[in-house]
Amino acid sequence: MEIDQVSMRYGGVEGTLALKDATLHIRRGEFVAVVGPSGCGKSTLMKLVSGLWPSSAGSVIVAGQEVDRPLSVVGMAFQNPTLLPWRSILDNVMLPLEVVEPHRRRLRAERAAYEEKARRLLAMVGLAGFEKKFPYQLSGGMQQRASLCRALVHDPQLLMLDEPFGALDVFTREDLWAQLQEVCLTLKPTVILVTHDLKEAVYLADRVLVMSSRPGRILAERSIPFPRPRRLDDTYSAEFQALVHELRDRINAARQGEGQETADAA
Amino acid sequence: MPHDAPTPPPAPAQARGSANARRVEAMAAAARRRRRLQKLLPWLIILAAFLLWEAVVRGFQVDPFILPAPSAVAASMVQWWQPLLDNAWQTLLTTLAGFALAIVFGLLLGVLIGSSTLLYHGLYPLLIGFNSVPKVAVVPVLVIWFGIGTVPAIITAFLISFFPIVVNVATGIATVEPELRDVLRALGARPSDIIRKVGLPRAMPYFFASLKIAITVAFVGSILAETVAANKGIGQLMMSASSRFDVPLVFAGLMVTAVMGVAMYAVAVAIEERTTGWAMRGQAEQNVASLNG
Numbered sequence: 001m002e003i004d005q006v007s008m009r010y011g012g013v014e015g016t017l018a019l020k021d022a023t024l025h026i027r028r029g030e031f032v033a034v035v036g037p038s039g040c041g042k043s044t045l046m047k048l049v050s051g052l053w054p055s056s057a058g059s060v061i062v063a064g065q066e067v068d069r070p071l072s073v074v075g076m077a078f079q080n081p082t083l084l085p086w087r088s089i090l091d092n093v094m095l096p097l098e099v100v101e102p103h104r105r106r107l108r109a110e111r112a113a114y115e116e117k118a119r120r121l122l123a124m125v126g127l128a129g130f131e132k133k134f135p136y137q138l139s140g141g142m143q144q145r146a147s148l149c150r151a152l153v154h155d156p157q158l159l160m161l162d163e164p165f166g167a168l169d170v171f172t173r174e175d176l177w178a179q180l181q182e183v184c185l186t187l188k189p190t191v192i193l194v195t196h197d198l199k200e201a202v203y204l205a206d207r208v209l210v211m212s213s214r215p216g217r218i219l220a221e222r223s224i225p226f227p228r229p230r231r232l233d234d235t236y237s238a239e240f241q242a243l244v245h246e247l248r249d250r251i252n253a254a255r256q257g258e259g260q261e262t263a264d265a266a
Numbered sequence: 267m268p269h270d271a272p273t274p275p276p277a278p279a280q281a282r283g284s285a286n287a288r289r290v291e292a293m294a295a296a297a298r299r300r301r302r303l304q305k306l307l308p309w310l311i312i313l314a315a316f317l318l319w320e321a322v323v324r325g326f327q328v329d330p331f332i333l334p335a336p337s338a339v340a341a342s343m344v345q346w347w348q349p350l351l352d353n354a355w356q357t358l359l360t361t362l363a364g365f366a367l368a369i370v371f372g373l374l375l376g377v378l379i380g381s382s383t384l385l386y387h388g389l390y391p392l393l394i395g396f397n398s399v400p401k402v403a404v405v406p407v408l409v410i411w412f413g414i415g416t417v418p419a420i421i422t423a424f425l426i427s428f429f430p431i432v433v434n435v436a437t438g439i440a441t442v443e444p445e446l447r448d449v450l451r452a453l454g455a456r457p458s459d460i461i462r463k464v465g466l467p468r469a470m471p472y473f474f475a476s477l478k479i480a481i482t483v484a485f486v487g488s489i490l491a492e493t494v495a496a497n498k499g500i501g502q503l504m505m506s507a508s509s510r511f512d513v514p515l516v517f518a519g520l521m522v523t524a525v526m527g528v529a530m531y532a533v534a535v536a537i538e539e540r541t542t543g544w545a546m547r548g549q550a551e552q553n554v555a556s557l558n559g
Contacts, residue, residue: 052448069454074452076452082445082449086544099463100454154453
């Protein structure tokens, strides 16, 4: 997947520049985390890669295909679970299969097999037995897991996670990190994770990108050397903490630099 | 259940346990009584209204030509049950025919208007203007076009019940959360997929809410047309009864209409509860939500 000199401006020519000359390349099967202060264009980057919005300049290429509209090889999980409230959990997870080819054509004939697959995914994140429940009968963390399953069910080549754990408490979040890592080790998708939680980024990713805010730029990147599977206990090790600190310093530097710029401008 | 006892000295565990059990039992009994009362209350109030009516008519010796007592209305119902039933059936069919048309066209137009901002802005003024026209004024025109009979009544029922359905369905679709739409858009879904899988289900609670309004106004429409120009139906029966100064029969007709209206409303509510339970989850169901894991 390639992002080449991509910029994005909101509200016409005079509008805010949300993203400036972002360039990055992601290998197949790689897990990349994008971190940065809020308002740095992380979510904009996601919208561009997913094709939900067109970019103002530059090109986005996913799996050799120029992104000019949403691609079905992408699976996406949002900040909110965004489950459809009138569907059971199982039906929610199976939603992409009703939309994305070639599953769409096969769904009627091979319903049992697809349902089995959805159930397996749900069981993988600890939601076995909740298939027939409705979203409002589940807690926020459980809904978020179901949303993760929905993002994975059609075997996407690229999994995009837009702060999927942001609204959860610390315990649930750590739990889900472990589960996400397990899912990734099993299914080996390419993943872009947008987050403002540095610990989360370092624990999950192979490579962390640091972005600055307004206009969003990619300031630095850092590969994470720790072997997989990583344990939650490792997040308290000295090397891990050192890495988190290093990233934090870079972001702080970026924010100060930005403060400097605004001061200069004023 | 962790509720703290107000008594300061800690009672022996067993005594406290049985006190708790008694308290829970008492609360359950109170809840049962409340539910029973809730079920009975509408009937009690209707009964009380009739009794009051009867008492007023008798007490002030109101002329039955002005206001017949419920007993006189009931007697009239018994006497004329055959024509009442015949004409009520006719009115019911007319209303349901108009209502069915309103559902079909209301849904179609509602989806169109709701999913396109252009159509919404383009068609809305026309719709509102159309809805503001008194339907009494339309009936004579319909009679000129279609002659006296069932057709103008069906069309009037349709015209009057069509608007609430359009507005509600359009609102339901137009207010779909962008996040829900993005879920499908991100998968490369076609616009028709988005309407089918998100817009329509999302609009269903609005749709059923509008049906409850639409069915009652559909009765207004069909009876209105029947009083002006029809050879059958409850409206026509009431017109001919009043021209014979048979006021109790007019009131009997009104009663029958009210009963039909309430019955159809109940049907709409039952369908609503069956199909859109997700939008009206009760307190009880919410408690099912399991532990956060």
